[in-house]
Amino acid sequence: MAGEPIDKVYVGNINVSARRARDLLLGKLKLGEVVDWATTFSLWPVHLLTSCCGAEFAATWSPRFDAEQYGALPWISPRQTNFIIIEGTITRKMACALRITYEQMPLPKFVIAMGACALDGGLFYNSYNIVKPWEVVPIDVYIPGCPPPPEGLARAILQIRKSIREKKLASKWLIEGWRPDKKYVTPKDDVCKWWRP
Amino acid sequence: MSLESLAEEVKKVLGGFAKEVAWRKGYLEVLVETANVVEAAEKLKSIGLDHVKSVTAVDYPKESKIRVTYHASSYSREDLMGVIVGLSVDLPRDNPEMPSLISVWDGSVEFQEREVYEFFGVSFKGHPDLRPLLLIQELAEKKVLRKDFIVKEESIYEGVPFKYD
Amino acid sequence: MTSGGLEAGAQRIPGVTVKKIEKEVYEIFIGPQHPGSGHMRIIVRLDGDIIVEADPDIGYVHRTMEKLSEVREWLKPIPLLERMTIIDACNVTLPYVNALEKLMDKTPSTRASYLRVLLCEINRVASHLYGMGIFGVFIGHSTMYMWAFGDREVFVELAEVLTGARLTHTYPIPGGVRRDMPQDLPEMARRTVRYMRGRLEEYRKIFVDNPVIVKRLAGVGVISKSRAIELGVVGPNLRASGVKYDVRIAEPYEVYGELDFEIPVFEEGDALARTWVRVEEIKQSLNIIEQAVNWLETHKGEPVIAKEDFDKLPKLHKEVYEKEGRVKLVPAHATMKIPAGKAVARGEMGRGEIFYYVESDGGTTPYRVRVVTPSARNAIVFKHIVPGHTLMDLPAIYGSIDYFPPESDR
Numbered sequence: 001m002a003g004e005p006i007d008k009v010y011v012g013n014i015n016v017s018a019r020r021a022r023d024l025l026l027g028k029l030k031l032g033e034v035v036d037w038a039t040t041f042s043l044w045p046v047h048l049l050t051s052c053c054g055a056e057f058a059a060t061w062s063p064r065f066d067a068e069q070y071g072a073l074p075w076i077s078p079r080q081t082n083f084i085i086i087e088g089t090i091t092r093k094m095a096c097a098l099r100i101t102y103e104q105m106p107l108p109k110f111v112i113a114m115g116a117c118a119l120d121g122g123l124f125y126n127s128y129n130i131v132k133p134w135e136v137v138p139i140d141v142y143i144p145g146c147p148p149p150p151e152g153l154a155r156a157i158l159q160i161r162k163s164i165r166e167k168k169l170a171s172k173w174l175i176e177g178w179r180p181d182k183k184y185v186t187p188k189d190d191v192c193k194w195w196r197p
Numbered sequence: 198m199s200l201e202s203l204a205e206e207v208k209k210v211l212g213g214f215a216k217e218v219a220w221r222k223g224y225l226e227v228l229v230e231t232a233n234v235v236e237a238a239e240k241l242k243s244i245g246l247d248h249v250k251s252v253t254a255v256d257y258p259k260e261s262k263i264r265v266t267y268h269a270s271s272y273s274r275e276d277l278m279g280v281i282v283g284l285s286v287d288l289p290r291d292n293p294e295m296p297s298l299i300s301v302w303d304g305s306v307e308f309q310e311r312e313v314y315e316f317f318g319v320s321f322k323g324h325p326d327l328r329p330l331l332l333i334q335e336l337a338e339k340k341v342l343r344k345d346f347i348v349k350e351e352s353i354y355e356g357v358p359f360k361y362d
Numbered sequence: 363m364t365s366g367g368l369e370a371g372a373q374r375i376p377g378v379t380v381k382k383i384e385k386e387v388y389e390i391f392i393g394p395q396h397p398g399s400g401h402m403r404i405i406v407r408l409d410g411d412i413i414v415e416a417d418p419d420i421g422y423v424h425r426t427m428e429k430l431s432e433v434r435e436w437l438k439p440i441p442l443l444e445r446m447t448i449i450d451a452c453n454v455t456l457p458y459v460n461a462l463e464k465l466m467d468k469t470p471s472t473r474a475s476y477l478r479v480l481l482c483e484i485n486r487v488a489s490h491l492y493g494m495g496i497f498g499v500f501i502g503h504s505t506m507y508m509w510a511f512g513d514r515e516v517f518v519e520l521a522e523v524l525t526g527a528r529l530t531h532t533y534p535i536p537g538g539v540r541r542d543m544p545q546d547l548p549e550m551a552r553r554t555v556r557y558m559r560g561r562l563e564e565y566r567k568i569f570v571d572n573p574v575i576v577k578r579l580a581g582v583g584v585i586s587k588s589r590a591i592e593l594g595v596v597g598p599n600l601r602a603s604g605v606k607y608d609v610r611i612a613e614p615y616e617v618y619g620e621l622d623f624e625i626p627v628f629e630e631g632d633a634l635a636r637t638w639v640r641v642e643e644i645k646q647s648l649n650i651i652e653q654a655v656n657w658l659e660t661h662k663g664e665p666v667i668a669k670e671d672f673d674k675l676p677k678l679h680k681e682v683y684e685k686e687g688r689v690k691l692v693p694a695h696a697t698m699k700i701p702a703g704k705a706v707a708r709g710e711m712g713r714g715e716i717f718y719y720v721e722s723d724g725g726t727t728p729y730r731v732r733v734v735t736p737s738a739r740n741a742i743v744f745k746h747i748v749p750g751h752t753l754m755d756l757p758a759i760y761g762s763i764d765y766f767p768p769e770s771d772r
Contacts, residue, residue: 048395051423052768055449055492055529059518062495062511076397092333094401094422097394123442126348126433127426128341129332147448147529222464223706248594250708250717251734268706268717272591272605278612281706304742305594309734316428331421331771341429348433 032171039170040161041071046081051088053115053147060150078104089117095131096192102137108173113139116146138182224281238301245274252309254317256343261290297321316342401767416748424771431731441532447769448529450489452481453711459534461707461720473664474538475616480654483647488517489712490640493764500761538667542687548655555648579634583759596736597714598639603631609710633762737770
């Protein structure tokens with residue numbers, strides 16, 4: 001074998017092997033249920049504050065409301081989180097940042113849209129600078145209110161936990177590699193089109 | 198400081214520059230020619246109006262002008278703390294251009310002139326770093342705070358087809 | 363295998379810039395997703411560990427409030443502008459209401475003025491506690507975050523009892539306020555004040571006098587007095603640099619002229635002094651809250667909106683006011699016209715001075731609303747003060763400035 005270029009070495013197809021291992025671990029066994037169970041107790045939101053609902057986001061993890069009891073703790077790096085809370089209005093500049101942050105997060109990942117602005121614009125409906133969050137990232141749970149109280153956010157976290165357990169969202173996502181019910185509405189090129197190097 | 202004596206002092210220090218001095222509600226407005234604005238600002242600074250609270254621009258499409266007002270006040274002179282003097286210039290609407298007052302009032306006008314530039318398209322000559330501050334380039338080209346930019350009923354996410362699937 | 367080289371294989375990734383920079387200077391984009399709170403980006407250029415240039419790239423929360431105010435009737439910008447700083451909601455809308463009152467030549471009743479001052483001071487304490495809590499997050503002091511946010515809830519609760527809303531009060535309206543004080547508020551306010559005075563002593567022990575914090579903050583981000591004046595810095599950041607300027611003293615609005623309080627001023631101008639100013643200001647605000655509730659308790663009977671407005675109310679609305687203390691406005695308020703003119707009003711928020719320019723052409727909507735918020739004026743500090751510090755000092759400076767992006771971007 002000496003002298004042969006390294007790319008000529010015949011090894012098994014890594015994609016096929018990985019798929020087989022994945023099917024065995026997650027499909028045949030009941031490990032999928034373990035994944036769902038574990039995901040519900042480790043929903044860590046990324047530290048991306050997009051608007052003024054961030055004030056209530058901060059209060060949700062304060063001693064009075066203590067959302068840490070649900071196993072959720074805001075964390076710094078998107079690489080180590082699986083959960084994103086959109087706090088209010090998304091402006092055009094922020095839309096690109098939101099999309100990049102979302103794409104950096106590992107699967108499975110979930111999104112809560114918090115506040116009237118995140119539903120469909122809210123008080124700023126006619127503004128020229130806002131983007132509706134559902135155009136940017138696929139959203140799991142919406143919370144109405146301007147701003148929603150911390151109890152509302154806690155309720156949404158419970159709602160997401162419920163749907164992960166009931167619909168097996170996390171394990172299905174890992175098995176199938178994508179979620180058919182959640183898609184991007186807008187291509188990334190359009191979300192970030194204002195960005196010109 | 199009483200309001201009359203302030204108006205007197207401002208008139209005295211500005212000399213012939215002031216075209217019009219008038220009391221508005223809450224501030225003294227001084228209108229000067231665009232060519233004299235830097236000297237007028239320097240004279241105002243010399244009596245102790247050491248910072249600018251707001252660079253305000255208002256669009257008047259009927260008179261075809263944009264009025265830019267520097268609302269200056271004082272941190273160092275105690276009797277001037279309670280008053281605001283607005284140094285105004287009228288600029289033509291189709292090609293608004295004026296000298297930057299960053300040489301006089303330094304950092305307190307730096308970002309606000311950038312704001313006026315992006316919202317109204319007023320270009321400040323001599324500004325070291327004139328580019329949009331809050332808006333993206335596409336929107337800054339539309340001069341959004343001018344009166345002829347109408348807020349549409351729907352959100353204008355132009356160029357992106359809406360797909361509900 | 364990489365014979366193609368970087369350029370041939372490189373893809374254009376949306377949102378990612380690739381460009382050449384000077385040798386031995388690193389360019390780091392901090393934000394808008396970063397460990398602290400705040401929706402802004404600071405582009406810093408580093409030589410080794412020293413920041414040589416900082417360029418604040420703000421506008422991530424620019425929600426076009428100045429433009430939207432122009433298309434809404436006079437009263438509707440109040441809830442709109444409040445969203446700039448929902449943690450300081452009364453302070454941020456009060457100067458707008460004052461500007462409308464200047465244009466209309468309307469004077470609020472004294473009771474309404476005291477109620478406004480009461481809510482403003484409650485908000486100021488809540489805002490300072492919020493700032494200190496976020497500061498704790500920035501420099502990794504989780505206890506400060508937990509304590510400050512826990513104690514902030516006490517003041518949020520007090521504001522909720524007074525107005526009915528946790529954050530978005532929409533309390534002042536031209537000529538008065540929307541609700542009278544409930545009967546049990548004075549006692550509750552006094553209990554809150556007593557509690558907070560005790561807590562401040564503990565804050566001093568665990569945070570501002572903590573050797574770790576002192577080491578981290580003392581001498582960091584120094585703004586000298588002359589530089590602070592040139593840059594037009596406002597609020598606690600200005601007073602930490604030795605300038606005794608507070609709108610409540612310089613141009614007293616509402617009933618601040620009749621109240622007894624002091625303006626804490628520090629000379630050092632560093633991050634620690636800025637933190638101290640906030641702690642001292644909380645003490646002064648607690649004094650004002652006490653004075654305001656004492657006055658309100660002993661002077662009852664006056665309506666909370668201007669007398670001429672109250673007399674015009676229909677009988678049903680007067681009954682609602684007598685029973686519930688709630689002002690029901692007549693529809694004419696929504697479409698009122700305001701005489702043509704230009705007015706300027708300013709007020710002191712928790713973070714500093716807010717400036718409003720309101721112009722009316724006699725119609726039912728404002729012709730122009732210009733608002734300059736304290737954070738918008740403090741943003742310049744990042745550009746001119748941060749260079750020369752190490753990267754590690756940036757969170758300490760950011761937190762001590764108490765910068766709040768939605769307020770800055772409007």
